[in-house]
Amino acid sequence: MSHLDDLIDQLDCVLSVSQAAKALGKHPTSITRAIERKELLAYRLGSDGHWMILREDLRDALKAGTPSLREDDL
Numbered sequence: 001m002s003h004l005d006d007l008i009d010q011l012d013c014v015l016s017v018s019q020a021a022k023a024l025g026k027h028p029t030s031i032t033r034a035i036e037r038k039e040l041l042a043y044r045l046g047s048d049g050h051w052m053i054l055r056e057d058l059r060d061a062l063k064a065g066t067p068s069l070r071e072d073d074l
Contacts, residue, residue, distance in 0.1 A: 008059045015053045017042075024062075024069065034061065034068035 011023055017035075021028040032051070034040035041057040044050070061069060 004059070004062055008055060008062070011055050011058070013055050015055065015058065017051050017053070020053050020058055026069065030068055034066055037068055039064075039066040039068050 007023070012019065015023070017028045017031045020026075021031045024031075031040065031053075035042045035051055035053075040053065040061040042051040042053045045052050
């Protein structure tokens with residue numbers, strides 16, 4: 001198992017943008033950017049419009065080398 005798998009396996013099954021950003025040491029804007037560019041699959045739940053990210057989708061985006069998740073934060 002890789003270091004990435006170890007990191008991801010410790011996360012909740014469903015993450016908010018803030019939780020994903022904290023786990024990756026990124027600004028939440030970087031996560032939102034990846035979602036908007038369709039580099040990271042996410043779902044909007046409820047009328048408040050908060051994005052929810054599945055742990056496995058985050059793992060897939062990281063393994064694919066998603067540009068928005070590699071860029072320097074704001």
